[in-house]
Amino acid sequence: MGQNAPYHRRVLIITYYWPPSGGSGVQRWLKMAKYLPQFGWEPVIYTPENPELMAWDEELLKEIPLDLKVWKRPIVEPYSWYKLFVGRRGKRIQPGFISDRTGKVSLRERIALFVRSNFFFPDPRCLWRRPSVRFLVKQLKKEKIEWIITTGPPQSMHLIGKALHQKTKIPWLADFRDPWTGIYYFKHLKMLPFTRKRHQKAEQMVVRGADIVTVVSPQMKRDLLCLNPKRIEVIFNGYDESDFEVAPKRFEGMFTMIHTGLFTRDANPDQLWRALAEIVAENNRFAQALRIVLVGQTDGAVKQSIAEAGLLSNTQFVPYVPHTEAIAYQKGADLLLLTLKKEPESKGIITGKLFEYLAAKKPILGIGTVEGDLAEIINECNAGVIHEFEEFEGIKQSLLHYFYLSVRGVPWDTPLSDAIAAYSRENLCRKLSDLLG
Secondary structure (H helix, E strand, O other), rough: OOOOOOOOEEEEEOOOOOOOOOHHHHHHHHHHHHHHHHOOOOEEEEEOOOOOOOOEEHHHHOOOOOOEEEEOOOOOOHHHHHHHHHHOOOOOOHHHOOOOOOOOOOOOHHOOOOOHHHEEEEOHHHHHHHHHHHHHHHHHHHOOOOOEEEEOOOHHHHHHHHHHHHOOOOOOEEEEEEOOOOOOOOHHOOOHHHHHHHHHHHHHHHHHHHEEEEEOOOHHHHHHHHOOOOEEEEEOOOOOOOHHHHOOOOOOOOEEEEEEEOOHHHHHHHHHHHHHHHHHHHHHHHHHEOOOOOOOOHHHHHHHHHHHHHOOOEEEEEEEHHHHHHHHHHOOEEEEEOOOOHHHHHHHHOOOOHOOOOOOOOEEEOOOOOOOOHHHHHHHHHEEEEEEEOOHHHHHHHHHHHHHHHHHOOOOOOOOOHHHHHOOOHHHHHHHHHOOO
């Protein structure tokens, strides 16, 4: 910071995900670090030197403020052993239970899941905890830090924060981007009863021990209130207005439905593919115009469903692209596809891409529970429609509705700009700053 720069109070942010790591996990605190100085805070980042990158996005490096202080330390992770054991050496770990295969899970993969679930607590980044605490305790004796922020998953980040808070008495904010024991796949992990109870106890200690807990949805807040946090607040994920200066990707003469980000098998909208196939068979104009574009990592089971519906000729699979390019695709869509998980926990899931979809100001077709937090935001912003997974007729009618609006050049109902603006990264960072005091 220059000599004439205003005084900033300093906050340490402990995060596993940091550029050039790509994907949704990096966006929240990269954007907070960008905007915090506007509200009187100087962020200091602590992150691994050599993390296991599930996606690579060098474009995000441009988002890091030039004067931002970043502390890095090496991390030892078991993924190289895992890949060797299951015969996937040289391949990246797929996030979100993504698979490029449609067959059954092998015995070796089941054994690896059991080991991961019971011997690496609370997650495979656990070996970074002790060396991080030792390093940071020394650093905090030399640096004036007024708040410690940890963001998980991985939940090991919270255990680092808990230890630092106990040793230094510096106030601590624990940020949950996803639930801990309440996350949809927790019940699928092959945990022994002892391990499951250990997770529950650790989650309780983090939630009760932090001075402030932040979560990304109202349902997450309701779920964690029973653990008696000192203070818990919702800070949504959001969108950065500056990201939307990019030109839209054009698909002239087509009716283009676009999905960006991870597309997992437990979010596979079978009835959507069936509805599309039926309309294609009945309506030649629709069949000629339809273009389905899936941008990012798509599970093999989703690809198989599309093939079985006879829609491969209408579908374009685009591998992971830089964040700005994903936004260009969103802006070029006629219809944005947003699917939740086929899990009861989906009521509390508000996927980060929702807010970018809102900022793209294109209609959203949501598939998932109609009673959850995500549905409430779509309705509040007048941003589209959401259907249950099995609501075949409703899905079909919505597809036809947006198709005819597109071909006639008729604008759809305007989304509510003021409602959407509440989710800008700058406004959300202002809320964070107010929490820190």
